[in-house]
Amino acid sequence: MIARNILIIKFIYIFALQSRELVKLKWSFLYQKNNKNYLNIETGRGDSEIDICEIKNESVMEQTNYYRDLMVKKHIKSDFIFPSLSFRTLGKAMSTKGVNDIIVRLSKVRGSSFSALNIRNLSNGHLFTHEYINTELKPSLRDKFFKCKSCGKLSKWRNDKLCEECSVLGNRDYNKSGYVYFIKAIDYDYTKIGIANKNVNDRLKTNQVGNMYELYLMGYLQSPDFKDMEQEIQSKLGKYI
Numbered sequence: 001m002i003a004r005n006i007l008i009i010k011f012i013y014i015f016a017l018q019s020r021e022l023v024k025l026k027w028s029f030l031y032q033k034n035n036k037n038y039l040n041i042e043t044g045r046g047d048s049e050i051d052i053c054e055i056k057n058e059s060v061m062e063q064t065n066y067y068r069d070l071m072v073k074k075h076i077k078s079d080f081i082f083p084s085l086s087f088r089t090l091g092k093a094m095s096t097k098g099v100n101d102i103i104v105r106l107s108k109v110r111g112s113s114f115s116a117l118n119i120r121n122l123s124n125g126h127l128f129t130h131e132y133i134n135t136e137l138k139p140s141l142r143d144k145f146f147k148c149k150s151c152g153k154l155s156k157w158r159n160d161k162l163c164e165e166c167s168v169l170g171n172r173d174y175n176k177s178g179y180v181y182f183i184k185a186i187d188y189d190y191t192k193i194g195i196a197n198k199n200v201n202d203r204l205k206t207n208q209v210g211n212m213y214e215l216y217l218m219g220y221l222q223s224p225d226f227k228d229m230e231q232e233i234q235s236k237l238g239k240y241i
């Protein structure tokens with residue numbers, strides 16, 4: 001579908017998209033706020049980084065809406081803005097190779113050979129030098145945000161994957177917290193580290209059942225990040241205990 005392919009190229013240029021970012025774009029990432037249009041981009045750098053672009057370009061918005069209507073008319077339902085249109089994978093995410101193939105094919109019509117990366121690099125260059133292809137196609141600045149690990153809100157400020165509010169001591173969601181426990185065998189050099197969602201003392205009892213050694217709870221840590229903490233402790237201390 002040529003409407004999709006042309007729009008793919010425009011999106012890559014305007015938002016300096018990498019192919020892997022483009023194939024993940026969903027209609028829900030495109031939204032209006034205070035009469036302005038925005039596009040969220042999942043960068044895939046870390047699990048929580050989101051770039052937000054304001055779409056200042058009216059004609060690109062019009063073309064996107066036109067394309068969206070066209071998809072509806074053709075009964076192509078997909079969460080993805082640029083889904084696969086192949087018979088077998090209709091409506092699913094495109095492959096990054098699929099994106100590149102489209103661009104190479106279209107550029108060869110004009111006698112040159114371009115890749116998705118070439119267009120993205122051109123966009124970055126133009127953004128920096130303020131030389132655009134034309135005013136209709138104007139690269140958009142990507143504003144960097146991250147998703148708070150605790151409350152999920154997008155925020156500019158980060159500390160250990162938490163937003164400003166959530167990283168304030170005492171304001172964390174301790175309802176979702178669990179425990180990392182340290183259970184030791186009395187008189188033996190054997191310590192077990194594990195996680196418990198609720199009660200650490202229950203975990204002591206279940207460990208004691210069928211265990212020839214007498215066990216006691218050395219201590220525990222409580223945190224919403226208990227799973228990550230346990231993994232980190234295991235990876236750092238696992239070989240010593």
Ligand SMILES: [Zn+2]
Nearest residue numbers: 148151163166
């Ligand atoms: Zn938060």
